[in-house]
Amino acid sequence: METRMLNVKINGRDYQVPEGTTILKAAREYAKIEVPTLCYLEGISEEGACAICVVEVKGARNLQRACLAKVGEGMEVWTNTSRVREARKLNIELLLANHPKDCFTCEKNQICDLRELAAELGVREVKFPRTRTEWLPFDDTSLSLVRDPNKCVLCRRCVNVCAKVQSVYAIDIAGRGSNSTVSTFLDEGLGNVECVNCGQCLLVCPTGAITERSEIPDVWKALGNPDKIVVVETAPAVRVAIGEEFGMPDGTQATGKMAAALRSLGFDKVFDTDFSADLTIMEEGFELIGRIKNGGTLPLITSCSPGWIKFAETFFPKVLDHVSSCKSPQQMFGTVTKTYWAEKMGIDPRKIVVVSIMPCTAKKFEKERPEMKTAFHHLQEKLGLKDEEAFNDVDYVLTTREAAQMIREAGIEFASLPDEDFDKPLGESTGAAVIFGATGGVMEAALRTAYEVITKKSLAKLDFEDVRGLEGIKSADVDIDGMTLKVAVANGLGNARVLMDQVQKGESPYHFIEIMCCPGGCLGGGGQPISHNPDIKKRRAEAIYREDAGKPIRKSHENPEVQEIYKDFLGEPNSEKAHHLLHTDYCDRSCK
Amino acid sequence: MELDNVTRPADQPQPLSDEDRCFLRELVETNRVDHHGRLSYMDIMFDLEHHYGNSLPGPVLGEVARLAETSPAQLNGFVTFYTMLSTTPRGKHVIRVCTSGPCHVSGSPAILSSLRRLLGVDIGETTPDGEFTLEGSSCLGICGVSPVLMIDDDAYGNLTADDLPRILDAKRSGGAQ
Numbered sequence: 001m002e003t004r005m006l007n008v009k010i011n012g013r014d015y016q017v018p019e020g021t022t023i024l025k026a027a028r029e030y031a032k033i034e035v036p037t038l039c040y041l042e043g044i045s046e047e048g049a050c051a052i053c054v055v056e057v058k059g060a061r062n063l064q065r066a067c068l069a070k071v072g073e074g075m076e077v078w079t080n081t082s083r084v085r086e087a088r089k090l091n092i093e094l095l096l097a098n099h100p101k102d103c104f105t106c107e108k109n110q111i112c113d114l115r116e117l118a119a120e121l122g123v124r125e126v127k128f129p130r131t132r133t134e135w136l137p138f139d140d141t142s143l144s145l146v147r148d149p150n151k152c153v154l155c156r157r158c159v160n161v162c163a164k165v166q167s168v169y170a171i172d173i174a175g176r177g178s179n180s181t182v183s184t185f186l187d188e189g190l191g192n193v194e195c196v197n198c199g200q201c202l203l204v205c206p207t208g209a210i211t212e213r214s215e216i217p218d219v220w221k222a223l224g225n226p227d228k229i230v231v232v233e234t235a236p237a238v239r240v241a242i243g244e245e246f247g248m249p250d251g252t253q254a255t256g257k258m259a260a261a262l263r264s265l266g267f268d269k270v271f272d273t274d275f276s277a278d279l280t281i282m283e284e285g286f287e288l289i290g291r292i293k294n295g296g297t298l299p300l301i302t303s304c305s306p307g308w309i310k311f312a313e314t315f316f317p318k319v320l321d322h323v324s325s326c327k328s329p330q331q332m333f334g335t336v337t338k339t340y341w342a343e344k345m346g347i348d349p350r351k352i353v354v355v356s357i358m359p360c361t362a363k364k365f366e367k368e369r370p371e372m373k374t375a376f377h378h379l380q381e382k383l384g385l386k387d388e389e390a391f392n393d394v395d396y397v398l399t400t401r402e403a404a405q406m407i408r409e410a411g412i413e414f415a416s417l418p419d420e421d422f423d424k425p426l427g428e429s430t431g432a433a434v435i436f437g438a439t440g441g442v443m444e445a446a447l448r449t450a451y452e453v454i455t456k457k458s459l460a461k462l463d464f465e466d467v468r469g470l471e472g473i474k475s476a477d478v479d480i481d482g483m484t485l486k487v488a489v490a491n492g493l494g495n496a497r498v499l500m501d502q503v504q505k506g507e508s509p510y511h512f513i514e515i516m517c518c519p520g521g522c523l524g525g526g527g528q529p530i531s532h533n534p535d536i537k538k539r540r541a542e543a544i545y546r547e548d549a550g551k552p553i554r555k556s557h558e559n560p561e562v563q564e565i566y567k568d569f570l571g572e573p574n575s576e577k578a579h580h581l582l583h584t585d586y587c588d589r590s591c592k
Numbered sequence: 593m594e595l596d597n598v599t600r601p602a603d604q605p606q607p608l609s610d611e612d613r614c615f616l617r618e619l620v621e622t623n624r625v626d627h628h629g630r631l632s633y634m635d636i637m638f639d640l641e642h643h644y645g646n647s648l649p650g651p652v653l654g655e656v657a658r659l660a661e662t663s664p665a666q667l668n669g670f671v672t673f674y675t676m677l678s679t680t681p682r683g684k685h686v687i688r689v690c691t692s693g694p695c696h697v698s699g700s701p702a703i704l705s706s707l708r709r710l711l712g713v714d715i716g717e718t719t720p721d722g723e724f725t726l727e728g729s730s731c732l733g734i735c736g737v738s739p740v741l742m743i744d745d746d747a748y749g750n751l752t753a754d755d756l757p758r759i760l761d762a763k764r765s766g767g768a769q
Contacts, residue, residue, distance in 0.1 A: 185657070185667070
């Protein structure tokens, strides 16, 4: 059916827009007129909660919220009258009345929508007194995120992202009227409810109400301790985003500069999580091959994303046997560093501090899981350690934003640094590992290895285009020497839920499923720089695939250092030792 | 309830008895049948408040959310929106004094201060013997007989401070108006 076109006048000029278009969309897309918004998030949060986008419509008694009101035939809209400007200013002032005036020290002060709007709209004084009599308590129950409800403007973006994109529903509005807050079930705090720590709420928060739990002070302390050997690992998605924090164009491959900057910060070794991503492919790839050959539980589902793991443990505890037992690359890296590398270098593992730089807030939770002390258990007997001396495999996790903050604090001119390489041996990686950062990447990397291992033939074309791209769910049939391998890829937990419902019902047609918690995969993670570019995920993904294409080795099983670790230390993929060190198990968190 | 923020395994002991679980399952299922396959949360909450002594214990709400297959946070939003529902424990009887305009001009401040004195508690508090919780309320819809208050499901109008001891005594001894 053809959409009817309506004649609309915006600020005195005539436009034709399709029926059903909002005034906001008509103004922005057809008239190229900017209407300021605060709570609006296209397709996700369209609540009309903030009333910053108000416009004047001829004949209407009240100002209309442009984000909600649809255009009508012959409508005459004015976006820039003094009535409109005054109303917008007034609404900002109302929001600021109860807002803490601590912008100097607020973590989000450089990227705060509220502050930017106040400046843009020329708010110079707040006429209203504070009405809240006391400050609301912080929610610091989570290992990943901290919420300051005093800075919340009740825009509901976080609530809607959590519900509609991630289908987790950990937070909602509690109370009513001026006493409303965004809260969890019974104010128990994010750490005590279904929250999977993905940090998507943090990315969309227009103020500083949600931030990551910072580990910067701990890392500075470790770097300043001469008795410690501080090792850093960087996740694949960090290198294509960290440049944004330093004014470099979106989608810049900043791998070399990042390595140089980390070395300047004083890390003793600059290693790469990509190494353990290759290791993950070996373990997971062989797990897949084993399950197919031996009639094991299928589909096999990837386990790299700690937000997804907690989601599965909370909402799909009955089908956890489908999830690969492989640890995530971050955790494999920590274990390998404190066992293999420590042994190789003759270093006491207790002296090693592993810091990982992740695009992710859930990794902060993951490293604290009690089962993630494998290196300690492996060495306990040998070194005669007591139980209370237990140490984590990974000591600290910094988000991309925190790493950038440390680089700024150190006065390092990131953009003008010369490119440097990672250190050997745990800095060696392949193109297959780099693409872990994009949705579909783990799948593609696993296929490259599984194909060659199963067929013993060399793969003619390494690029599996079907599993690339930002669609929520992708699927493909891959021909492996006459056998058809059915695979699917989901990014964003709302999409994961669709595939998992199939698995739970026993109706999943797939052999292998990749699930990433965040939309776009790790490159859209909750620890990444906050961007206002709607195409940012595309830019970062392009950079990831460019990085892959430029790598001399693009298949995990051809990584020479990975081959060496199997030869010298682990034996075969999925060997008993590999199982002990690189695999884990999961728990039911459904709270029946 | 102490919860380990890292693991929170499913076998964590929950302060709900088997009897509670059975009661809740039946309550939700009956409600579903009564509403042709859908649920009336308001009815469920009223039933729960009657059963659990004028409040909604957290573990009970958690179990109801699970049975109703809804998000605990959303159920929390529902419960905290309505001021007549409470997640904190309340007394055996809840006194709601109307503080809206019509009652205010016809003497609700005097009623309230009288009640404060008689019960020894302020708005939002419960008497030490657990008998009464004093609450302020918006309009109860019977302004013609203002000032008014409600105790549990009974309304009292045309009040003077002198009426209050008799009303409280009657409630205390379990009698009606």
